[in-house]
Amino acid sequence: MSALILALDATSRNEALAIAESTARYIDAIKIGYPLVLGAGLSVAGEIAALGVPVIADFKVADIPNTNTLICDSVFQAGCSAVICHAFPGSDSLAACVGSAHDHGGECFVVCEMSHPGGAEWFSGGVAESFCMMAAGAGADGIIAPATRPARVAALRELIGTRKIYSPGVGAQGASPEDVKELVDGIIVGRAIYGAADPAAAAAEYSRRCR
Numbered sequence: 001m002s003a004l005i006l007a008l009d010a011t012s013r014n015e016a017l018a019i020a021e022s023t024a025r026y027i028d029a030i031k032i033g034y035p036l037v038l039g040a041g042l043s044v045a046g047e048i049a050a051l052g053v054p055v056i057a058d059f060k061v062a063d064i065p066n067t068n069t070l071i072c073d074s075v076f077q078a079g080c081s082a083v084i085c086h087a088f089p090g091s092d093s094l095a096a097c098v099g100s101a102h103d104h105g106g107e108c109f110v111v112c113e114m115s116h117p118g119g120a121e122w123f124s125g126g127v128a129e130s131f132c133m134m135a136a137g138a139g140a141d142g143i144i145a146p147a148t149r150p151a152r153v154a155a156l157r158e159l160i161g162t163r164k165i166y167s168p169g170v171g172a173q174g175a176s177p178e179d180v181k182e183l184v185d186g187i188i189v190g191r192a193i194y195g196a197a198d199p200a201a202a203a204a205e206y207s208r209r210c211r
């Protein structure tokens with residue numbers, strides 16, 4: 001049983017808010033990122049949060065510690081509840097993201113392994129495990145792991161223990177909720193919901209399948 005997180009990668013404010021409103025009752029959080037924020041501005045985060053849905057900022061933050069702090073502080077001041085960052089810039093950069101999140105009463109999630117085919121080229125084979133240990137060491141609230149590779153999610157679950165795992169790759173990337181719903185805390189679905197003819201009906205169906 002898993003939560004359902006909508007990856008709202010629509011690029012217009014009005015479309016995004018309409019989808020957020022119509023799907024809100026079926027989803028547990030909305031993940032926003034560059035596609036929406038570059039089109040609509042960061043203030044859209046607060047507008048979505050005002051609907052009563054927690055907002056996760058997927059900026060895959062990956063810079064020096066000071067810049068990471070500036071980015072994450074902006075994200076939380078805009079009304080987001082969580083931020084997603086990369087581990088590869090190092091433990092000090094990661095600590096800056098976790099520190100900002102916790103200073104604002106929010107959460108920080110760390111990308112450990114990506115869900116697209118190219119994600120297996122680099123992240124698998126020990127790197128993801130290292131990132132997972134870095135995430136735990138930094139006090140992160142959870143990690144991002146690929147629904148497209150359930151065996152890898154299971155391996156990372158062994159390392160991350162009871163911290164949360166959010167998992168993208170369901171729907172357009174080919175994975176099903178049933179592949180990982182017993183392993184993860186949240187399933188991230190984007191195009192299969194926001195790109196559906198009836199996003200609310202699609203969200204209702206994914207919600208049913210995540211439970």
Ligand code: 3DU
Pocket residue numbers: 007008009033058111113114115116119144146168169170171172173188189190191192
């Ligand atoms: O493929 P979808 O349309 O369901 O969208 C997946 C979302 O999750 C999208 O926002 C993408 O940027 C994000 N994501 C991954 O797909 C894979 C990752 O490893 C991390 C984030």
